[in-house]
Amino acid sequence: MTSNPADDRAFRRRLLTHVDTLAPTVTLNPDRPIPASRQHRAENAPRAVAAAWVYMSCVAAWAEDHDLVRPLMRRAPDGLTRAPTSGTVWLGRAFEQLARHPATQWLLHPAYQPALWAGAPSPAACTTLIDWWADEAPSLAYPATGTAPGSITGWPIGDLLPVLHDDRRTSNALVQTPYWVADLILDETLVPAVDEFRHERLIRTIDPTCGTGHFLIRAVDYLWRWWTTGTITSRAVTTRTPIIGGAALPPAQAANRILASVDGVDIDPLTAAVARLRMTIYIGHLLAEADVLPRPLRLDRIPHTILPRIAVGDSLLVGRISRHEYAQAHPALASLPGAAFPLDDFAWPPEPDTPQSNTPANP
Numbered sequence: 001m002t003s004n005p006a007d008d009r010a011f012r013r014r015l016l017t018h019v020d021t022l023a024p025t026v027t028l029n030p031d032r033p034i035p036a037s038r039q040h041r042a043e044n045a046p047r048a049v050a051a052a053w054v055y056m057s058c059v060a061a062w063a064e065d066h067d068l069v070r071p072l073m074r075r076a077p078d079g080l081t082r083a084p085t086s087g088t089v090w091l092g093r094a095f096e097q098l099a100r101h102p103a104t105q106w107l108l109h110p111a112y113q114p115a116l117w118a119g120a121p122s123p124a125a126c127t128t129l130i131d132w133w134a135d136e137a138p139s140l141a142y143p144a145t146g147t148a149p150g151s152i153t154g155w156p157i158g159d160l161l162p163v164l165h166d167d168r169r170t171s172n173a174l175v176q177t178p179y180w181v182a183d184l185i186l187d188e189t190l191v192p193a194v195d196e197f198r199h200e201r202l203i204r205t206i207d208p209t210c211g212t213g214h215f216l217i218r219a220v221d222y223l224w225r226w227w228t229t230g231t232i233t234s235r236a237v238t239t240r241t242p243i244i245g246g247a248a249l250p251p252a253q254a255a256n257r258i259l260a261s262v263d264g265v266d267i268d269p270l271t272a273a274v275a276r277l278r279m280t281i282y283i284g285h286l287l288a289e290a291d292v293l294p295r296p297l298r299l300d301r302i303p304h305t306i307l308p309r310i311a312v313g314d315s316l317l318v319g320r321i322s323r324h325e326y327a328q329a330h331p332a333l334a335s336l337p338g339a340a341f342p343l344d345d346f347a348w349p350p351e352p353d354t355p356q357s358n359t360p361a362n363p
C-alpha cells in the first residue's frame with residue numbers, strides 16, 4: 001500500500017464482511033454485558049462484539065506492520081504453528097501486546113472497550129480472520145508523501161475506528177478532519193502563536209473534541225519541527241514566510257515540551273484510548289528517528305515518561321459544573337479509571353449552595 005487503506009472502499013467493505021462472518025459465532029459473556037448506553041438493542045450485542053474484535057485486529061496488524069510488536073497475525077512466530085482451534089487465543093495475544101505501555105493499556109480496559117469483553121467469536125472464525133491478515137490483507141504501512149502523513153502517525157487506525165464502530169459516527173459525530181484542513185487551521189492558529197509566544201517554554205494547545213487525534217498528531221509535528229530546528233513552516237498557507245530564530249533543543253527536551261503542550265479530550269473512552277496510542281507511538285517514532293530511542297521502535301520499549309495528556313471527559317461540562325453534578329450527568333465517565341480528571345492544576349467548581357472553602361469566614 002502506498003496510501004491510507006481506510007480510504008479504499010473495497011478494503012472497508014472486506015472488514016465489514018468479517019464483522020458479518022464473526023457476529024453469528026459470538027458467544028456472549030453474561031458477566032460482562034455491554035452497558036445500555038452503547039448497546040442500543042440487545043440483539044445488536046454479537047455484532048458489537050464482532051466489530052470490536054475486527055477493529056482491534058486492524059490495530060494489531062498496523063502495529064505489526066510497523067514492527068512495534070512481535071508479529072502474531074501477519075505471520076506465526078518462528079517455530080510455532082497456529083492450530084485452527086486456537087484462533088481466539090491468538091487474537092487475544094495479538095491484542096494484549098498493544099496494552100504494554102501505561103499510556104496504551106486503556107485500549108483493552110473493559111470500561112473503555114466493553115464490547116471486546118462482552119463476548120468472543122469462535123476460534124474457527126478468528127482463525128479465518130487471522131489467515132486473511134496473514135495471506136491477503138494489504139499492509140497498513142505506507143510512507144509520508146509530500147505533506148500527507150505516513151502510517152506511523154496512526155492515521156489509518158484512526159480512520160478505521162468509525163468504519164467499524166458505526167455508532168461512534170452516528171451518535172458522537174466521529175468524523176475526523178483531513179490532514180490538509182487540520183494544517184490550514186494550525187497554520188492560522190498554532191503558527192502565529194509560536195511566533196508570538198516564542199520565548200515561552202510551552203505553547204499550550206488543546207483539541208477539546210480530539211477524536212482519535214488527527215489534530216494532535218499534526219500539532220506534534222509542527223512543534224517538533226519548531227523545538228528541534230528553531231523553524232516552523234506553514235504547510236497549507238504556502239505564501240507565508242517560515243518563522244525562524246527559535247532555539248534548537250535536544251530531541252528529548254523537545255518531546256517533553258510537546259507532551260506538556262499538546263492536550264486532548266474526548267468524551268468517548270475508546271476514541272481517546274486510540275488517540276493515546278497514536279500520540280505515544282508517534283512521539284516514540286520521532287525520538288527513534290532522532291536516534292534517542294533504539295530502532296526498530298518497539299511499543300514496550302517506549303519510556304513510560306511518554307504519557308500524552310489526553311483525557312476522557314465532557315469538554316462542555318468539565319470546569320463549569322461541580323464534581324457531584326458531573327457525576328450525575330456522566331456517572332460512567334466520572335468513575336472511569338485513567339480518565340485524567342482532575343489534572344494536578346484543575347479544581348472543580350464548588351458544589352451549589354456550598355460556601356467556598358477558601359472564602360475567609362471573618363474578613
Ligand SMILES: C[S@@+](CC[C@H](N)C(=O)[O-])C[C@H]1O[C@@H](n2cnc3c(N)ncnc32)[C@H](O)[C@@H]1O
Pocket residue numbers: 172173174175176177207208209210211212213214215265266267268271313314315316317
Ligand atoms: C467531529 S469529531 C472531531 C475529531 C477531531 N477533533 C478531528 O478534527 O479530527 C468529534 C469528536 O468529539 C467528541 N465529542 C463529542 N462531544 C463531546 C464533548 N461534549 N466533549 C468531548 N468530546 C466530545 C466525539 O466523541 C468525537 O470523537
